[in-house]
Amino acid sequence: MNKLIDKLSNTKVLVVGDIMLDRYWWGNVSRISPEAPVPVVRLDRSTLALGGAANVALNVKGLGAQPILMGCSGADPEADQFTSLLLESGISDEHMIRDAERVSTVKTRVIAHSQQVARVDQETIKPISAGTETKVVSELETLVSSVHSIIVSDYAKGFLTDKVLRAVFRLALDNDIPVLVDPKGKDYSKYSGATLLTPNRKEAAEACNIDDIGKRTVQLAGEKLLLDLDVQSILITEGEDGMTLFSRGSYPVHIPTSARKVYDVTGAGDTVIAVLASAVGSGADLETSARLANLAAGIVVEEIGTTAISAARLAAVWADENRSNESAA
DSSP, X not given: OHHHHHHGGGOEEEEEEOEEEEEEEEEEEEEEOSSSSSEEEEEEEEEEEEEEHHHHHHHHHHTTOEEXXXXXXXXXXXXXXXXXXXXXXXXXXXXXXXXXXXXXXXXXXXXXXXXXXXXXXXXXXXXXXXXXXXXXXXXXXXXXXXXXXXXXXXXXXXXXXXXXXXXXXXXXHHHTOOEEEXXXXXXXXXXXXXXXXXXXXXXXXXXXXXXXXXXXXXXXXXXXXHHHSSOSEEEEXXXXXXXXXXXXXXXXXXXXOOOSOOSOOTTHHHHHHHHHHHHHHTTOOHHHHHHHHHHHHHHHTTSSSOOOOOHHHHHHHHHHHHHHHHHHO
């Protein structure tokens, strides 16, 4: 596995999707408001982080791979903050589009005593304009042949229109490039042509219009999604129960969780798909890539807030787990 982690630095990953700015207000609570039955948070500090598809790109960067990020923001102060963070992280803003008719997506989380008290969202969710679509497709046509894998990071904020998705899958097919999708919504047919979809258990159940009845749901949903969709594989993430990989012509593979303590699952899905795409792009098979992604997810949920994985941390935890397994044996 360490050889695979080392190979990630030679991988170029195109990340296409909904970008956002994650704002955190950190404070403490000592009383309830006399105006309403809500806690009064005394603000100590404020921090900013890259979110959505940008956090996916940050995870790709942390692994040592090279991310190319495509997304759309507003033309507002938050867009300037986003760009500054992007450049500070060593990720180019060359393929970012600003649209004055939209507001930048910002998720503001209020954290007190290591717990999220509230979240405030600022966003535009209408589809991007026809003019912006044309720009995106043109950029895709220029970039696709130079990358090893593609991530579609869908947060249903309007960037990934049908036209944009069709262009991604058409160009990927023409250039024999794997496309991994973090899906959103109930209609997964729009991802026809994908190499892999990565819904969580609840999302998979909703996409299949079945009740979430626990572990049995994963088997039912995985089989149905493979049957109904033109995709090669489905990886259903199951939180504390790990994840299960469904591929055509193979038995499902369940991968138990590696998390030791779970403090915050924010951004864990971004880490999973970043590791998957980087590993697959470097030539690894899906099962090996999923095992590496599962290990990475177990690391980031131990931190509060959106946290990017790093190759060094991933290698260290992998070595620790191997030593533990050898000692147990």
